[in-house]
Amino acid sequence: MPSYFIKTLLTTVICIFSFTASVAQNNKKPKNIILLVGDGMGLSEISSSLYFNDKPSNFLRFKTVGLSMTSSSKELITDSAAGATAFASGIKTYNGAIGVGIDMKPAETIVEHISKTDVATGLVVTSSVVHATPASFYAHQESRRMYEEIAVDLVHSKIEFFAGGGLQFFRDRTDGQDLIQQLKDRNYEVHTDALPQKISEKKQAILLAPDGMPKMSENRGNFLTNATMLAIGQLSKNKEGFFLLVEGSQIDWGGHDNDAEFLINEMIDFDKTIGAVLDFAKNNGETLVIVTADHETGGFSLSADGINYNKIVASFSTTGHTATMVPVFAQGPSEELFDGVYQNTKIHTIMKQLFDQK
Ligand code: MG
Ligand code: ZN
Numbered sequence: 055m056p057s058y059f060i061k062t063l064l065t066t067v068i069c070i071f072s073f074t075a076s077v078a079q080n081n082k083k084p085k086n087i088i089l090l091v092g093d094g095m096g097l098s099e100i101s102s103s104l105y106f107n108d109k110p111s112n113f114l115r116f117k118t119v120g121l122s123m124t125s126s127s128k129e130l131i132t133d134s135a136a137g138a139t140a141f142a143s144g145i146k147t148y149n150g151a152i153g154v155g156i157d158m159k160p161a162e163t164i165v166e167h168i169s170k171t172d173v174a175t176g177l178v179v180t181s182s183v184v185h186a187t188p189a190s191f192y193a194h195q196e197s198r199r200m201y202e203e204i205a206v207d208l209v210h211s212k213i214e215f216f217a218g219g220g221l222q223f224f225r226d227r228t229d230g231q232d233l234i235q236q237l238k239d240r241n242y243e244v245h246t247d248a249l250p251q252k253i254s255e256k257k258q259a260i261l262l263a264p265d266g267m268p269k270m271s272e273n274r275g276n277f278l279t280n281a282t283m284l285a286i287g288q289l290s291k292n293k294e295g296f297f298l299l300v301e302g303s304q305i306d307w308g309g310h311d312n313d314a315e316f317l318i319n320e321m322i323d324f325d326k327t328i329g330a331v332l333d334f335a336k337n338n339g340e341t342l343v344i345v346t347a348d349h350e351t352g353g354f355s356l357s358a359d360g361i362n363y364n365k366i367v368a369s370f371s372t373t374g375h376t377a378t379m380v381p382v383f384a385q386g387p388s389e390e391l392f393d394g395v396y397q398n399t400k401i402h403t404i405m406k407q408l409f410d411q412k
Pocket of ligand 2: 094134306307310351375
């Protein structure tokens, strides 16, 4: 055998070996995924966490960043229902749709999909738990406004831990059903006054406001971070891993109100929760953290105060949503998959693949 052939072969073997080794390392799969959605959180909203907070922004901790195109099936500008259905079910659908396609037929959600392999699931939000973003992860309804029907879907879902507002849709219903009792019958511990002090063996239904949770300026306190860490504490006991949705729901509401102070207070609260989640993930080593938005709200901008380039004025161009791309931040095993510019549905595709290959 000519010696050059051996050398080539040897080199090839070494190359294949080192290639395989590096792929194996880069392709380490997460056991858990935490998806944090800042509703209405575009780049200016995120940037406000640099300028209006006395603590360093937790967004500075990410190395992997992508951009997500947010339009829905029919509209250039999405709403939160179609936006969340894209994350949950991987489809572009019409504005207002909760877990259904343009044919209004149910589309399997990631929660339903991974529950088949006993991955634990949870959600923590500052809206009501039946609001569009969380609803799209467990419900199938033609309209986001069908709150009572969505609440029934939550009771029948596999979600083991949920926290937010929305008590009226379970307790004071037009059809007279007592969903609080139904939750208890399904082995949920129900909390309506305060977060539980410690982790329990039982499933958790935490409903601390009639509809949305109070604003930060109305003394919501540390609810979002505390409920998120409680959820992580409980769900991480599951051997098969977990999926947790966390939503900073009211960043969007500040945008709709064109109320910069409202928006920024909610943004800083969300940033704090991201910090706590990143701390957990760093210690845990098996958790992929994804932070993104369904769309931007308000056409929020951080402009100069006239000719004074040392003073920022926060302003808005609309009371609705906008079409700008939104960032996607990722950290943890397989974070590199979130590099690039892509449709919002790709976030679903990647999460599903990672759970399937786990
Ligand atoms: Mg929302
Ligand atoms: Zn909105």
